Amino acid sequence: MSELITVPLIIFTAYVLIVSTIRWSIVELQHSFIHRELFKKSQRTGRLITEFFSTIFFTHALEDYRCTHLKHHNKNFTFTPEDDDFKLLIALGFRPGMLTQELKRHFYRCLISPHFHWRMLASRFSSNFGLGQSKTGIYRRLAAALWLGLLIYSAAFISLPAVLIGYVIPVLLMANIAALCQFSTEHSWGSASHQSWGRFVGEKLPTSIYGWFTWWLKLIFVWIPQRMMWLPGGLSSHDTHHEAGSRFDPFNPVYSRAALAQTGKYKLSETWGFNAALSRAMSGISKANSTTS
Amino acid sequence: MKNGNNNVKAYTDIREMYKNYFPAFLQPFLTWLTGKPFAGQQPLIIMRAETRILLNLVQLELGMGLLFVTVGV
Numbered sequence: 001m002s003e004l005i006t007v008p009l010i011i012f013t014a015y016v017l018i019v020s021t022i023r024w025s026i027v028e029l030q031h032s033f034i035h036r037e038l039f040k041k042s043q044r045t046g047r048l049i050t051e052f053f054s055t056i057f058f059t060h061a062l063e064d065y066r067c068t069h070l071k072h073h074n075k076n077f078t079f080t081p082e083d084d085d086f087k088l089l090i091a092l093g094f095r096p097g098m099l100t101q102e103l104k105r106h107f108y109r110c111l112i113s114p115h116f117h118w119r120m121l122a123s124r125f126s127s128n129f130g131l132g133q134s135k136t137g138i139y140r141r142l143a144a145a146l147w148l149g150l151l152i153y154s155a156a157f158i159s160l161p162a163v164l165i166g167y168v169i170p171v172l173l174m175a176n177i178a179a180l181c182q183f184s185t186e187h188s189w190g191s192a193s194h195q196s197w198g199r200f201v202g203e204k205l206p207t208s209i210y211g212w213f214t215w216w217l218k219l220i221f222v223w224i225p226q227r228m229m230w231l232p233g234g235l236s237s238h239d240t241h242h243e244a245g246s247r248f249d250p251f252n253p254v255y256s257r258a259a260l261a262q263t264g265k266y267k268l269s270e271t272w273g274f275n276a277a278l279s280r281a282m283s284g285i286s287k288a289n290s291t292t293s
Numbered sequence: 294m295k296n297g298n299n300n301v302k303a304y305t306d307i308r309e310m311y312k313n314y315f316p317a318f319l320q321p322f323l324t325w326l327t328g329k330p331f332a333g334q335q336p337l338i339i340m341r342a343e344t345r346i347l348l349n350l351v352q353l354e355l356g357m358g359l360l361f362v363t364v365g366v
Contacts, residue, residue: 007364014360024349254325
């Protein structure tokens, strides 16, 4: 009987750890490398390490991520439908002009939508194998092919359940969900005000015994997983990366944001909790000009 | 909890509320969790990129290890 409780709990914990690492490898490791904040003296080492992670996780290869992300920082494209992240949101059905509540409902439908997962996986695998407009080089493609071959061999001749439980669910599916949670709460997409905000986890302390009971449950089963999978590394302070550029320390993000906020030079606002961040971002899409879609 | 200050309604800033309610040894964890330090808080350690890479590798191995031990993957 106790196994019915402990085994799912351990698997849940394992998934949180694995998905957190996958997301960190993109939003901090790869991100810092393309912004030249990491491996400044050894670009080759940095490329090897970032490509190692993107290969084993089948996330976007370095060159494709570099193109997409630097365009995201280009003020001519940031938060417009030319921004690849916003373009993806529109393709997934997040239309400017929709009501905020409609957009939020659509977000939750997307999490389990086969169309959403298909689009995300198609994009990830296209990048890994140099398909379409991908700029991925031949060696990176070979590495991806080798890794895929290893996974298929493992599934076919060693253990299919092991590959499904140990790789497909966390790496291919849950990582998609974490990615959607991230970029659909990140900015006021489509809004002329080009807003970003700090995304913080938690809520006010309760004042009743029942309130405390739910507060502790949320801490363990909601907020810690959110912090690790939705906002790994310095993502909670991502607004400061846009506002302050190179003045922001990505490896000590929390304290760097606080110090920069103290200067009063930057417009930094904040949201607490996932729902607040989602509402703010979806409100931006709702108010965006519907002709931009 | 510490300070005997149970008037949680007095605080509008969540992080300051946590700072005044929970003991000092929990504050670094709460800063990590919330993503925000309390006013005047200084980091325990200054992180380097290499440290963060190592921590995440350990995190990945821990996750894979838990799966291996639990379901044999």
